Amino acid sequence: MHRVWAKALRDADLPKIHFHDLRHTGNTLTASAGASIRELMARMGHSNTRAALIYQHSTDERQREVARKLDALARGAGDKDPSGTQRARP
Known part of the structure; x- marks a missing residue:
């Protein structure tokens, strides 16, 4: 394999x-x-989250x-539904 x-x-x-x-690249x-x-x-092919997280890396773009x-x-x-505080301010 190595050769x-x-x-x-x-x-x-x-x-x-x-x-x-x-x-690592594929999972990221x-x-x-x-x-x-x-x-x-x-x-x-992992059975627990710990194993999967080992291969997951954060990227600047993400x-x-x-x-x-x-x-x-x-x-x-x-814009949609102001909170009570926002409605009370005016």
Whole structure:
């Protein structure tokens, strides 16, 4: 396995990475696509959340996406149904 993988990396002119790194990348991309922890567990063949979380990594882009969605929710919340405090202020 190692000889085949090392040769494939050389032939493709790619940096040295471990074959297992593909699991980390795949799970991170799957989580970024919005998969739930249960979906990640099924895709990776894990029976508990601890094992699945080992392969899940946060990315800067995903953090920005979450922040954008939270901002949109916060901005829209005041437009729909103001709280009692907001109604009392005017």
